[in-house]
Amino acid sequence: MGFIKRFLKNVFRDGQQQSRQSSFENLSEDQLEAHLQVSRYGDFTLTDAIRPSFDLQVMPQAGYRHDAYRDGETGVRIPVLMVSASKEQLFDLFLDLLDPLGTEVDVVLETSHDTSRKGHQDLYREHIDLPVLKSSLYDFEDMLLDDGCTGIAVLNPNIPLEVQFDEHKLLIMYGQDLSEFEAILEQAGIERMEDMKFITEAEHVHSSSDEFQRQFEQLQYRLGLDDE
Numbered sequence: 001m002g003f004i005k006r007f008l009k010n011v012f013r014d015g016q017q018q019s020r021q022s023s024f025e026n027l028s029e030d031q032l033e034a035h036l037q038v039s040r041y042g043d044f045t046l047t048d049a050i051r052p053s054f055d056l057q058v059m060p061q062a063g064y065r066h067d068a069y070r071d072g073e074t075g076v077r078i079p080v081l082m083v084s085a086s087k088e089q090l091f092d093l094f095l096d097l098l099d100p101l102g103t104e105v106d107v108v109l110e111t112s113h114d115t116s117r118k119g120h121q122d123l124y125r126e127h128i129d130l131p132v133l134k135s136s137l138y139d140f141e142d143m144l145l146d147d148g149c150t151g152i153a154v155l156n157p158n159i160p161l162e163v164q165f166d167e168h169k170l171l172i173m174y175g176q177d178l179s180e181f182e183a184i185l186e187q188a189g190i191e192r193m194e195d196m197k198f199i200t201e202a203e204h205v206h207s208s209s210d211e212f213q214r215q216f217e218q219l220q221y222r223l224g225l226d227d228e
Contacts, residue, residue, distance in 0.1 A: 023054035023203055036205075045087040047169045049148035050199060050206055057202035062086050063193040064185055069174060081178050083171035084198055085190060091141050093188050094165045095134055097173065100180040101156040101163065103130050109225055110151035110167065113213040120151075123225035136222050143215040145169065148206030150216050168200050 024032065031054075039046045041060045052058060067080040085093050098105070109123040133154065137144060144150060148167055155162035161175035173181045185192075 048146035053203035058197045063196045081173040108153040112149045147212035149208040
């Protein structure tokens with residue numbers, strides 16, 4: 001199924017149905033198809049999982065910035081690194097960023113394939129050897145990169161640190177000490193830009209397919225993930 005067909009079965013997500021008019025309204029089919037076929041912006045390449053707004057409210061680019069997450073229950077402030085990387089290096093960078101978590105990790109697969117469910121479904125498994133996890137993820141690299149309904153989080157609650165490869169194909173790290181992650185980003189040539197905007201901060205669309213959903217289920221089975 002081509003990108004345009006996948007888009008046509010897609011829905012706007014993440015609260016994008018706002019009061020402002022969508023940039024995709026009133027486009028001809030040719031205009032829409034031409035926009036969705038564009039994956040390269042300068043030296044940055046998007047995966048097939050996501051496309052920006054037609055009017056490019058945020059220009060896709062590589063970089064990272066610091067942020068923070070505040071736990072609603074405890075009020076604890078957790079430092080965050082948010083990263084955007086071009087498709088050519090994205091998957092390998094994700095795997096490299098898992099190394100600071102240690103040799104045994106927990107993993108969460110996130111899915112929004114089932115449109116009858118509200119929000120996402122999280123599938124959790126504790127205690128998996130990191131080399132085993134990496135080997136399994138390699139076998140599903142294309143799906144993890146190009147499916148806009150799949151995300152994955154890998155964490156070590158004993159440190160605690162967490163790395164997310166979300167459905168927008170952003171890399172997000174949580175933890176009190178993020179210095180090891182920053183060193184990996186710098187080695188990979190990802191520049192720090194505290195004023196950068198991410199594609200999630202404007203209108204955007206996700207893409208998926210029935211084949212990606214089948215592959216997701218195969219990965220779920222491979223990892224022995226619960227569906228509770």
